Amino acid sequence: MNSKKPVIEIKDVYTRFGDRQVLRGINLNIYPEETFVILGRSGCGKSTLLRHLIGLQKPESGDIHIKGVDIIHADDEKKRQTLLKVGMLFQNGALFNSMTVGDNVALPLKQHTPLELSTIRIMGRIKLDLVGLAEFEHHYPSQLSGGMKKRAALARALAMDPEILFCDEPSAGLDPVVAVGIDQLILKLKSAFKMCIVVVTHELESVFTIADRIALMDGGRIVFLGNKEEMKKSDNPIVRQFIDRKPDQDIIDTEQYFNTLINE
């Protein structure tokens, strides 16, 4: 579907935590300038996959290339260089509570660029303006509402002008109006900066607003990959369950249920 070279290549990624197999062979290519949504229920392994992609955790086996660099086996310096081109929006923002919003946004620039402090301030203000928080530069994160925190965190993720932006549950814990605002912001970024945006979420409404392509994960595998229309038309039972918001089937095997109760 896309003739361009993928920016993110995920090959045969397996991960286990103790006895629990979390990822069972993930294969995925994500292309430049697309908004890619990884959808799945809680505990399906989507957050773990995201942690592999941003280099916080190594998978048990498999390869992940970001912009052609093998980030699992690359040395620290190479990994550092690659991650500079990646922005990450954490679920609860993960703003540094001891710093003002302005300092939060300025931090990556201070650390990684030789720019003058005054220049950094201006660049930080531009990013804050982009997310509509220009007048909150001198506020501390604790003085902001949930939605504002998330927007400030987005400004920080954009500070280094990343080519890839990862978002972990961007609208989780926000009221519907604010959540739509975040979705609109993501769409705006997409058209303004032409960056590759990877969103991990379980919220269907926002998926259908922002996604170019969607991957549905279940039990550590990708069970569906395609665009919105394909997803709506799909007759895959897991996709249908997700779209139609059906609860899990109750346990039918009464004997097994009895055994789990008496723990034998």
Add this chain to the structure above:
Amino acid sequence: MNKVYEVLGGWGRQLFGFFKSVRQFFLLSWQTFKWLLTAPLSRKKIEWHDVFVQMVRIGVDSLPIVIVISFFIGLILAMQAAYQLHQFGASIYVANLVGVSITRELGPLITAILVSGRCGSAIAAELGTMKVGEEIDALKTMSIDPIGFLAVPRTLAMVVVLPCLTILADLVGIGGGVLFAVTQLEIPFSAYFRQSAEAILAKDFLTGLIKSGVFAVIVSQIGIYQGFQVRGGAEGVGKSTTISVVSAIFLIILADVLFTALFYSTF
């Protein structure tokens, strides 16, 4: 039989867990140390501003409590010493006893224990909260090394400030002894001063400072390690904070025994 397995297995797991955390502790301290050693050679920048902020937090903010406690310790030592020495008409030796035990032992020890309770725990709680709030993960994804950004400034500040506090505690503690001697034992200030100056040798003072440098490394590294290894939420932060104080005090006293034995046998 099952009970036996359960109990032994539990102990075994605890033992393994203990050795694992000891290993991780040394690994983390080594990383901090390595960072400091290699910083001048590479383009890594030490966050001097953060070092300064931490120095104020550890040093300046601890001043009142360190001054009051070490004054009391000096006073107590003088009273207890006088109680015995008085019987032999050797009250003037209170100056020796107070001076030597404060500079060699109690000054560094009390200061380190106070700072571990005040600041070691604060470091653990602060870093632990950052860990729980994904702030440390955020640092990593921004390609900022948490060791250089968080651990190094705190370690540096502690290693500089704790010996300084100890010098102050030494002086104030001796002052406590002076006060008691001059007012209660009717020893003139000049005689007490002369006696102290003769009794306290440079090496007494220096061994105390060496100890306090070691204590500084212990307090800062335990705090940082406990902060970084917090798991779970607020409960995990509380647990790590408590452990950081208890284990820091334990290690301070253990190190004190070793160093005192070393200084006793060599000097």
